[in-house]
Amino acid sequence: MIANYDVVIVGTGVAGLTAALYASRQGLKAIAIGKDLGGQLLLSPEIQNYPGFKTISGYELIKRIEEQVRSFGAEVKFDEVVKVDESNGKFIAYTPRARYSAEALILTLGKSPRDLGVPGEREFKGRGVSYCTVCDAALYKGRKVALVGSGNLAVESALLLSDLVREGYWIIPSNEPHGDKELIGYIRSKGVLELLTRSNVVEIRGDKKVRAIVIKDEEGNLREIEVDGIFIELGYVTKTDFLRGFVDLNERGEIIVDPYGRTSRRGVFAAGDVTNFPYKQAIIAASQGAIAALSAYSYLMRKRGKEVVPRDWRHLRIKEECKEGFYLEVG
Numbered sequence: 001m002i003a004n005y006d007v008v009i010v011g012t013g014v015a016g017l018t019a020a021l022y023a024s025r026q027g028l029k030a031i032a033i034g035k036d037l038g039g040q041l042l043l044s045p046e047i048q049n050y051p052g053f054k055t056i057s058g059y060e061l062i063k064r065i066e067e068q069v070r071s072f073g074a075e076v077k078f079d080e081v082v083k084v085d086e087s088n089g090k091f092i093a094y095t096p097r098a099r100y101s102a103e104a105l106i107l108t109l110g111k112s113p114r115d116l117g118v119p120g121e122r123e124f125k126g127r128g129v130s131y132c133t134v135c136d137a138a139l140y141k142g143r144k145v146a147l148v149g150s151g152n153l154a155v156e157s158a159l160l161l162s163d164l165v166r167e168g169y170w171i172i173p174s175n176e177p178h179g180d181k182e183l184i185g186y187i188r189s190k191g192v193l194e195l196l197t198r199s200n201v202v203e204i205r206g207d208k209k210v211r212a213i214v215i216k217d218e219e220g221n222l223r224e225i226e227v228d229g230i231f232i233e234l235g236y237v238t239k240t241d242f243l244r245g246f247v248d249l250n251e252r253g254e255i256i257v258d259p260y261g262r263t264s265r266r267g268v269f270a271a272g273d274v275t276n277f278p279y280k281q282a283i284i285a286a287s288q289g290a291i292a293a294l295s296a297y298s299y300l301m302r303k304r305g306k307e308v309v310p311r312d313w314r315h316l317r318i319k320e321e322c323k324e325g326f327y328l329e330v331g
Contacts (some may be wrong), residue, residue, distance in 0.1 A: 002092070002099045005029045007296050010081045010093060011108030013039035014282050015272025017065045017076070018289030019106045019296075024074035026297045031075040031100060032108075033093065035125075036132030038062035039110045040236055040273070041282055042153065050283055059134055061282075078135060079126055080112075083242055091267065096125055103303065104296040107243070107255055107263070107270040108289060111236035116148060120204030121232075128210025128229040133157035140229050142166050146213050147193065148201055149233035155179035155187070157233045162192040169225060171215060172197045204230060240274065250276050261292035267303075269296050 007023050009016045012034030023030040036042070044058035053061070066076060083094040084105065091105040113131035115121060121129055130136040133147070137160050145168040147157055155177055158170050170177070170193045177184050177195070187193060196215060202222070203214040213230055215223045240253045248256045248264035255270040257263055257277070263270050271288035273280045 002101045003031075005031050005100060005102040006300060007031075007104040007106060007293075008033065008091065008093045008100045008102040009106045009108060010034070010084070011039070011110055011272065011274070012037050012076060012078070013108060013110040013272060013285065014041055014062065014065065015110065015274075015285040015289035015292075016106070016108035017062070017069050018286040019108055019271060019293040020074040020076070021065070021069045021072060022290045022293035023106075023296065024069070024072040026293070028297060028300070029073075031077060032069070033077045033079050033081055033095065033100065035078065035080045035113050037066060037076075037078070037135045038132075039112070042132075042134060044282075047282065049281075058282075078132065084246060086246075086265070086267075096122060103267065104300055105268045106261075106289075106292045106296055107247070107268065107274060108272045108285075108292070109239060109274040110272050110285070111274075112239045113232065114234040114237050116201060116204075116232050116234065118201055118203055120206070120210075124204055124206055124210045127208065128206060128227075129204060130229060130231050131233070133160055133231045133233060136229075136231070137161055137164050140165055143228040144168060144226065146171060146201070146225065146227045146230040147233065148230065149235075150174050150177045151233075151235065152179040153235065154233040155183055157231055158187050158193055159183055161231070162187050162190045165192060168193045169215075169227070170195045171199050171201055173200055174198070201230070238274065252276075259291075260295045261288060262295060267296075267299060269293075269299075 006028040007030045009019050009032040012032050016032045020030050020032040041058035041062050048055050079095040081093045085092055090101045093100045141164045145165050147170045150172045198218040199215050201213050202216045205212045210229055212224050212226045254276040255274050257270050257275045261269040261271050269292040271292040272285035
């Protein structure tokens, strides 16, 4: 079954959510689909250069934007788009379990969470496999989970999980986790997560959802552990290979766009870190998301035989012409 929208946005970082916000405010039925909420913004404990905030964490900023997006009726879905194509004038975005159709497509992939790359991972994405601890940790309150990762993001995830879950395992390929030593010490002292160092997850097992993981230690010994879910926090990578041949990419795998966020394919737009725009900042990604959404709106209106100039000022009109230009009346 295919779910139908006016515009599908691939990505739920600041660019994707801003695109969803602007599209929904223009009256479009919009959905943003991504593996996690916020992407690389979650790696920023403190942001001091986003207009309107003297200081704010990346997590708090993205949560505020998400709430605003949902308040205007746009949908936010945590899933991974693995394929896109065009058929009969519509664009289809495929995830492992669903298909989404729209007349316009906005690509805001940014950088995606890195996969673990083991059997069972793809099958159980969204069914016990999560790449966003801050998004999904609350779903596992009082349950048994596993966490994979050793960097700062994994440390923050371990801290969050240790306050919510009944018990769990923190699986670390190296000798010890890397990050704030004080935080790591505090997590250890709570005794909720058992640290399994010099170990790797080699398989994820289950039926309709995750039931267990298989761990391999440095000596090659295998161990199956029953868990209700697994959080994979291994950092971020750019994933645009599935777009080759669909839109033009540069030598770095970035999507080539014009100043209006238009790609080489009519009806497909892009914004944020995934584009060839040289500056990678949250505020720039947000502005590009707005531009792409307004361009998509204009494209759809022209396609439907309407010549409409998108704007947020609903009652802006020219009052009268004068020598210096125009008087604008807002009301």
